[in-house]
Amino acid sequence: MGKVWAFDLGASNGRLMLGSFNGEKINLEEIHRFPNSPVHINTHYYWDILRIFQEMKNGITKSVKMGHKDVMSMGVDTWGVDFGLLSPTGELIGNPYSYRDEHFQDGMEEMLEEISKSELFSRTGVEPAPINTICQLYTIQKKKPDLLKGAISLLFTPNLISYFFSGVKKNEFTITSTSQLYSYKQKKWDTEMLDKLNIPVDILGDITPSGTILGPTLEEINKELQIDPVQxxxxxxxxxxxxxxxxxxxxxxxAFMSCGTWVLVGIQVEQPVVSEDALAWGFTNEGTLEGHYRLQKNNMGLWLIQQCHKVWEREGHGISYEEQNLLVNEAKPLQHFINPDDQTFFNPKNMVTAIQDYCINSGQTPPETKGEILRCILESLAFKYQWVLEKLENLTNTSLEEIHMGGGGIQNHLLCQFIANATDRTVHAGPIEASAIGNALSQWIALGEIKDIQEARQIVQRSFVTKTYYPQNQINFSEAYNRFLKLI
Structure with missing residues (x-):
């Protein structure tokens, strides 16, 4: 049966995965992988969107050369909130900003003078944060108004890339739901709020449900890549x-956990939860494939470890991820803790120094060796996720019995085990390429190859291996958790 191209783009790398479905099981094959990170120019962070697009085309060329000429469709998933602006002639206006651009922090403070956090949250279900699209647009309108004056369309990152391939400009529900521009009650852009903030509404365009077929690839794309039209x-x-x-x-x-540069912890709900506690505890509500919502908290993830590796490589004594595990196991457990979501760790120049300074400033002996630093990160992450689960139970009046993790972060087996230990819950980990698989599933559902999400999950269960972790050493972890809570 059908083959599809699943482009799964993260904040540290991108890949083209070929999905094949024989009616019984899914097979996923990595065709092309490339690095992706924000580019710092003068005082701003940008996404090199044209290079990303070229790498995607390179992936298609590679796929065709491998004999995959019978591909039915393609889809793109990315991180949230970021966007590109298009001119009246359909051309890209500059490189899109990255959510890590520091200028949006100042914009957030100014925006909150005009609208409160509680109103933002109650109207959109999204946690107010400098990275959100609404804050980015507000800051651009204040500091670089000419950008918006010249724009006729705004497209979120996956929809911008889909436009490059199809020529069709449509924003999709799940990515739209991350923006804080969308009213979940009215099921449309919150025009009243946007008018209040002097953010242009006319550039936002139509919102489509997940799984909307935009149309075939453009003729010039087909000629350049020597492919037949692909939906x-x-x-x-x-x-x-x-x-x-x-x-x-x-x-x-x-509970679910999507593990990568960020780790998102949450549960599925039919309607957003917008209580005072949900806002105070930093939860957000974002869309699902079925049109419902994920009540979740966005947490720091493997970004901390990635940045430490960069420091060590820059200093000339980098380590492999295999060596990392050995060093962590050699380090004494439960000695040093950080609050992983402290602003200190958002984008420091030196992550290792930032972690050591945090420990000193919070009255702890700082970790010194690589193993101590890495163990500090992993144990602190696990404890933060336990805190999130406790708050989820409180918000929804439920008892969460298990955790299901997916994404590249589950390859860090120590993290998975530490989460089981810290939360005292069974953890099921898999599949690794969860985002790419979900991308392919979304396409097959749109094409009528798979009936719905329930059938899709049954197919995943048949197709991929899941590893289970059980809690260990509960007494030690419970005492250490109480120490960690003093940092939150």
């Missing part, structure tokens, strides 16, 4: 929505 589908464009769709969850009271 471009506005799949569930947010990578976490894709990841959740691919997790074979079969118990109701199960």
């Amino acid at each position: 471009v589908i506005n799949i569930a464009g947010h990578d976490t929505a894709c990841a959740l769709a691919a997790l074979p969850i079969n118990k109701k009271n199960t």
